[in-house]
Amino acid sequence: MRLLHYIVLAAASTSFARGLAAQDTTHVEGGVRVGITYNPGDRPGLVVIPGTGIDSVRAIVKRDLDFSDRFKMVEIGDPRSNGISDAPGGPLNYALYKALGAEFAVELLTDGSKVTARLHDIVRSTLANEQLVGLPPPTDANFRLAVHVLSDEIARWATGVPGIAATRFLFVQNGRIWLMDSDGFLVRALTPDGQTSLSPAWSPDGRRMAFTRLVQGRGGVFLYTLGTGETSQLPGTETGLNITPMFAPDGNHLAYAHSDEKGTDIYVATLGQRNAQRLTAGRFADNLSPTYSPDGRRIAFISTRAGPPQLYAMAADGTDQELLAPFDFGVTGPSYAPEWSPDGASVVFHREVSGVPQIFVLTVAGQKLRQLTSQGRNEDATWAPDGRHLCFVSDRSGARQLWVIDAETGRVRQLATPGWARLPAWSRLLAGAAVVAPKP
Amino acid sequence: MRASSILSVLAAAALLAACGKKPAPEQPAPEPPAPAHEEAPPPPPPANDDAERLKREAEARAKALRGELTDLIHFEFDKADIRSTDQGILDRKAGILAANSTVRLQIAGHCDERGSDEYNLALGNRRAAAAKRYLTGKGVDEGRLDVVSYGKERPLDPGHSEDAWARNRRDEFEITAGGENLTAPK
Numbered sequence: 001m002r003l004l005h006y007i008v009l010a011a012a013s014t015s016f017a018r019g020l021a022a023q024d025t026t027h028v029e030g031g032v033r034v035g036i037t038y039n040p041g042d043r044p045g046l047v048v049i050p051g052t053g054i055d056s057v058r059a060i061v062k063r064d065l066d067f068s069d070r071f072k073m074v075e076i077g078d079p080r081s082n083g084i085s086d087a088p089g090g091p092l093n094y095a096l097y098k099a100l101g102a103e104f105a106v107e108l109l110t111d112g113s114k115v116t117a118r119l120h121d122i123v124r125s126t127l128a129n130e131q132l133v134g135l136p137p138p139t140d141a142n143f144r145l146a147v148h149v150l151s152d153e154i155a156r157w158a159t160g161v162p163g164i165a166a167t168r169f170l171f172v173q174n175g176r177i178w179l180m181d182s183d184g185f186l187v188r189a190l191t192p193d194g195q196t197s198l199s200p201a202w203s204p205d206g207r208r209m210a211f212t213r214l215v216q217g218r219g220g221v222f223l224y225t226l227g228t229g230e231t232s233q234l235p236g237t238e239t240g241l242n243i244t245p246m247f248a249p250d251g252n253h254l255a256y257a258h259s260d261e262k263g264t265d266i267y268v269a270t271l272g273q274r275n276a277q278r279l280t281a282g283r284f285a286d287n288l289s290p291t292y293s294p295d296g297r298r299i300a301f302i303s304t305r306a307g308p309p310q311l312y313a314m315a316a317d318g319t320d321q322e323l324l325a326p327f328d329f330g331v332t333g334p335s336y337a338p339e340w341s342p343d344g345a346s347v348v349f350h351r352e353v354s355g356v357p358q359i360f361v362l363t364v365a366g367q368k369l370r371q372l373t374s375q376g377r378n379e380d381a382t383w384a385p386d387g388r389h390l391c392f393v394s395d396r397s398g399a400r401q402l403w404v405i406d407a408e409t410g411r412v413r414q415l416a417t418p419g420w421a422r423l424p425a426w427s428r429l430l431a432g433a434a435v436v437a438p439k440p
Numbered sequence: 441m442r443a444s445s446i447l448s449v450l451a452a453a454a455l456l457a458a459c460g461k462k463p464a465p466e467q468p469a470p471e472p473p474a475p476a477h478e479e480a481p482p483p484p485p486p487a488n489d490d491a492e493r494l495k496r497e498a499e500a501r502a503k504a505l506r507g508e509l510t511d512l513i514h515f516e517f518d519k520a521d522i523r524s525t526d527q528g529i530l531d532r533k534a535g536i537l538a539a540n541s542t543v544r545l546q547i548a549g550h551c552d553e554r555g556s557d558e559y560n561l562a563l564g565n566r567r568a569a570a571a572k573r574y575l576t577g578k579g580v581d582e583g584r585l586d587v588v589s590y591g592k593e594r595p596l597d598p599g600h601s602e603d604a605w606a607r608n609r610r611d612e613f614e615i616t617a618g619g620e621n622l623t624a625p626k
């Protein structure tokens with residue numbers, strides 16, 4: 001993306017190179033410090049060192065690192081009251097930060113239009129990584145995303161895995177589709193007022209979305225280009241009801257459900273071509289909500305073939321259809337809205353428990369099922385690119401709002417969306433290192 | 441004659457009002473008189489001549505027939521099967537459609553608020569398609585019947601009770617052509 005132009009990987013300064021040479025077991029490879037491994041059960045303490053200037057950058061980075069849920073954030077308040085008297089950019093009092101429980105310290109120094117980001121390894125009392133970043137001015141539309149990219153890089157230096165800050169949500173509110181940054185900022189409507197749009201889905205490159213627009217009980221699948229707002233209807237979706245579009249990982253195929261008098265079936269269209277291929281044979285049953293495995297080879301979906309809606313899977317060409325999440329007929333509640341995890345290991349969906357929808361994660365190998373939520377109604381979960389965070393709709397606060405849960409720590413936070421948000425879709429990393437860590 | 445037809449309209453209105461309080465009548469519905477969807481018309485002014493009276497009577501009959509064509513049917517939770525108690529409603533529609541070949545109907549499936557937004561669009565479609573299949577099975581040309589679905593987007597009853605849900609699980613029928621002059625089936 002254009003943003004990459006703002007990210008300048010500075011050549012390591014001579015002092016930085018000397019600092020590395022002094023270390024024994026670590027080396028820098030492509031900007032990544034190898035040698036620190038992330039242990040999900042043990043969150044290292046991290047402090048963002050206060051400083052002067054660029055408060056907005058520091059505040060965004062701090063919140064992003066907090067929201068990554070990979071660190072215990074160490075608050076030090078006013079540096080002087082803590083006896084911290086390090087000059088900005090000067091040597092750090094590692095012993096002091098260590099005493100405060102920090103294993104990492106993030107230093108952000110301003111140099112005109114550029115920001116120097118430093119990650120200090122407090123345990124080893126050394127500078128772990130340093131990068132000179134050219135940020136657009138805070139008034140620039142790309143400013144916040146550029147800072148989020150920096151946050152994700154810092155998380156990657158410390159843990160080997162990038163954060164999830166440089167991502168955005170699509171969601172539906174009041175019939176319109178909205179775009180919002182991962183931290184809840186920059187909410188803006190993409191589709192016009194007075195239309196009924198739903199089911200937004202990201203293209204893998206984050207440049208487009210697919211969605212359904214309902215008109216008088218019918219609906220077409222549309223493609224929308226972010227940035228230009230250009231909108232076109234997917235050929236073949238002009239008649240009947242066409243819902244729940246989902247891109248294949250190759251970005252070149254779009255699966256969706258088409259309803260006609262024979263029921264609802266899943267089709268896959270090759271973009272730029274007219275004839276979609278039907279993958280399911282409904283026979284008056286409903287098959288909908290397709291979601292691809294990240295290798296593009298399987299599709300999980302919802303089907304009423306056995307009565308109540310439940311979770312099934314098939315090969316991407318429609319063969320080899322099977323029940324994916326086991327259920328007891330007449331006992332297990334209906335299941336909806338699956339999304340395959342970015343690491344391929346699990347599928348999230350929601351299932352009613354005593355009539356109340358709750359979020360479940362199914363481990364595909366072994367079909368192990370885990371209930372993630374229990375407070376209020378919880379629906380329509382979508383994965384973050386890190387494969388451990390999920391955004392979902394919950395009414396636990398009264399109104400139906402978007403929430404984020406870290407599936408590993410169970411920590412939840414509310415996104416400050418307008419009321420009655422629904423059907424969120426979490427993007428992949430929109431710039432910077434598009435890395436998805438495989439599950440250990 | 442006129443008095444009795446007004447009476448039957450009032451009786452039907454009372455019956456509908458009573459039905460509205462119950463979720464779904466499970467017992468076989470009594471053979472209803474001409475069901476009515478609109479308010480009973482205000483008492484007509486004294487007829488000055490037979491032609492005007494006949495015209496009014498024809499209008500009242502057409503209105504009653506339109507009411508039958510647009511009469512709702514209802515569904516069990518998460519089901520799209522036509523209930524046996526609703527078959528008579530569809531049979532009368534089929535009869536009127538047979539006697540009026542220019543009439544076209546749009547069938548719109550609706551759902552209660554339970555289940556996901558997207559799933560209910562598919563379920564509503566299945567409900568509308570079930571009514572269409574029933575009518576074409578009675579000889580109605582399929583080209584005269586359109587199927588749409590609103591899922592749970594347009595509840596009749598905004599409540600969250602079993603009664604509200606039962607009222608909202610429905611097919612609505614809209615006359616999209618040929619509804620002006622209707623002939624009663626033989």
